[in-house]
Structure formats: C-alpha cells, structure tokens
Amino acid sequence: MIVNDQSINTHTMALKPINLQPRISEKSVKVSDIDLKQNSISGDVIDGGTITNFNSTGIKDSGTQKILEISDEVTNIYNDVFIRGQINCQTLQYNRAEVPVLDVKDAIRIDGNEVVWRTHLGKSVKQSYLTKVGTLENLEVKDTFYANDKRVGINTTVPNKTFAVKSNGVEVVIGSDDATGYVGTFEPRPFAIGTDDKQRIHITTNGKITLKSSTVVEGKLGINIKNPQEDLEVAGNIKFQEKTFSYNSNVPQSGTWSKGSIVWNSAPELNKPIGWVCLKGGSPGHWRPFGIIL
Numbered sequence: 001m002i003v004n005d006q007s008i009n010t011h012t013m014a015l016k017p018i019n020l021q022p023r024i025s026e027k028s029v030k031v032s033d034i035d036l037k038q039n040s041i042s043g044d045v046i047d048g049g050t051i052t053n054f055n056s057t058g059i060k061d062s063g064t065q066k067i068l069e070i071s072d073e074v075t076n077i078y079n080d081v082f083i084r085g086q087i088n089c090q091t092l093q094y095n096r097a098e099v100p101v102l103d104v105k106d107a108i109r110i111d112g113n114e115v116v117w118r119t120h121l122g123k124s125v126k127q128s129y130l131t132k133v134g135t136l137e138n139l140e141v142k143d144t145f146y147a148n149d150k151r152v153g154i155n156t157t158v159p160n161k162t163f164a165v166k167s168n169g170v171e172v173v174i175g176s177d178d179a180t181g182y183v184g185t186f187e188p189r190p191f192a193i194g195t196d197d198k199q200r201i202h203i204t205t206n207g208k209i210t211l212k213s214s215t216v217v218e219g220k221l222g223i224n225i226k227n228p229q230e231d232l233e234v235a236g237n238i239k240f241q242e243k244t245f246s247y248n249s250n251v252p253q254s255g256t257w258s259k260g261s262i263v264w265n266s267a268p269e270l271n272k273p274i275g276w277v278c279l280k281g282g283s284p285g286h287w288r289p290f291g292i293i294l
Contacts, residue, residue: 160186251276257285268293 054061069076107117114122121128138148146153153159156166161175161182173186184191184203192199202210222228224235237246244257247264257278264275274291 247275251287251289252278252284254284256283257281259285261285263287270294 051061067077067079069078107122108115109122110124113124115125116122136147140146140148140157144155146157146159150162151159152163154165156164156171159173160171161173163174164186165172170189171186172184172191174181174183176182188205190205191203193201198212200211200213202212204210220228220231220233222233222235225233237244239245242258242260244261245264246252246261247266249265249267252263258281259278261278261281262275265273268274270293272293273289274293276287276289278285278287280286
C-alpha cells in the first residue's frame with residue numbers, strides 16, 4: 001500500500017478503530033449507561049451474585065437473609081411456611097405437626113398401620129383412654145361383654161333375653177314374656193334367690209319352689225286361689241301331720257287315707273254330720289260321722 005509516495009506494510013501494521021471509546025472497568029458500569037430493552041437479557045447469561053428485592057410474575061422476594069436453599073439432593077427452608085392452596089405429594093414425612101383441623105380423604109396410618117378411618121378406628125388400635133363416647137350401636141368385649149340389637153350379654157354373645165349373664169354353663173336372663181317381667185333361667189336349669197350368699201328360695205326345673213328359711217306373708221295367701229278374700233284360702237285338700245283334711249258331700253268311697261283324716265261335709269243339713277273321720281287308714285279306710293247337726 002502507498003500513501004503520499006510512501007510505502008506502508010499493511011501486513012504488520014496494527015489498525016485502530018475510528019472514534020474508539022475509553023474502556024470502562026467492571027465496577028464503573030451504571031445502569032443508566034446501559035441501553036436495556038424489556039426482556040432483552042436472558043437468564044441463561046446470569047451466573048452468580050446476589051439479587052436483592054427480586055420480583056417476578058409469580059415470585060416476590062423481600063427477605064433480608066437466606067431462607068430457601070435448593071440443591072440437587074434436597075431443598076431446605078429455614079423459616080415458617082404458610083400455604084394458601086393445596087399440597088399434593090407422593091410421600092409426606094414430618095417430625096412434628098400441629099394443626100387445628102386435619103382433613104384426609106380416607107384414613108390416617110402410622111407406619112403403614114390403619115389408625116383412623118372416616119367412620120371407625122383402625123384395626124391396629126388395641127388400646128385407648130376414651131372417657132366419653134357418643135351413642136353406640138353395638139359393643140363387644142372379647143369373652144366378657146356384648147351389646148347389640150337391644151340386648152346385652154355378659155360372658156355370652158348370644159343373649160336369649162334383654163339382659164343375660166352366663167356362668168358355669170348357666171344363663172340367667174332378665175326380660176319380659178307377654179308384657180310380664182321375667183327373671184330366671186332360659187334353659188331347663190334350677191334357679192335360686194338368696195341373701196348373704198345363701199339360697200333362700202329355690203325353684204327346680206319342674207317348678208317346685210322351696211322356701212329355705214322362715215317365711216312371713218303380709219296380706220292374704222291363696223293356694224290355687226287367684227284373689228283370696230281371707231287370710232288363707234285353699235282350693236283343695238290340706239295335709240297336716242300326715243292327716244288329710246278335705247271336703248265332700250259324703251263319706252269317701254275311694255282314695256288312700258290315713259287314720260285321723262277328716263272330710264268335711266260340703267252340704268250340711270239337719271240330722272246330718274258335720275263331717276267324717278277316718279278311724280282306720282286304708283283305701284278308702286274305715287270312716288265314722290261326727291257332729292250330728294240337731
């Protein structure tokens with residue numbers, strides 16, 4: 001190259017740009033010195049440094065210290081977290097939780113074991129300290145207590161009346177028969193009522209009643225009489241000291257009688273006896289009239 005009759009070697013000459021601006025150091029750049037257009041800087045070119053008062057369409061950062069730390073292995077949050085929406089996660093693990101209301105769809109489990117379902121306790125719950133419960137539809141305590149279908153059983157899960165207690169194979173029941181209260185045995189077993197751990201009234205399976213102590217009747221007593229009018233009324237014979245007291249319109253013609261038994265005349269008339277007395281026992285025995293009515 002020749003300039004003004006002088007030869008210039010352009011292969012070795014360093015060329016300087018026209019209107020070269022002075023180099024600006026890294027710390028001397030002002031935001032006002034940079035002509036930035038909206039969305040003109042990509043996040044891909046930002047690496048390192050701390051951004052303060054960071055805001056985006058979905059994030060507002062007004063923290064003054066490190067709260068959130070993210071790595072490939074774990075995300076750490078060093079403060080309380082308040083979420084206004086819903087959390088969906090595959091597995092939730094926590095050391096301690098305190099919530100005023102906890103809503104779950106199906107059940108709560110501990111270590112894979114059922115604890116609480118929507119309508120019942122889980123089968124894994126073996127012990128509790130409940131002090132108050134609502135209205136129970138049924139209740140069963142193993143080998144001890146049963147309550148269901150308006151019946152209660154002690155030591156039985158099949159009570160035969162409203163309330164039943166079973167001991168040594170004998171079931172004592174309380175209930176009603178045809179609007180009449182009932183206390184006794186359901187199966188053909190003897191039944192006793194007592195005090196001081198002693199039997200006072202004993203009833204056999206065929207209905208025989210034995211009173212095992214002194215008996216006082218306050219009121220009228222009827223034997224085969226539904227509504228006695230006197231202190232003692234008997235519809236039938238009376239036996240006293242092996243002697244039978246009966247009534248008839250004539251001397252006995254059949255039956256076995258012991259000496260001293262008396263048959264009272266049920267149709268007394270003048271010149272007729274008040275009754276007949278057995279002078280010699282037998283069938284029917286030897287009888288003589290007594291007490292001729294004059």
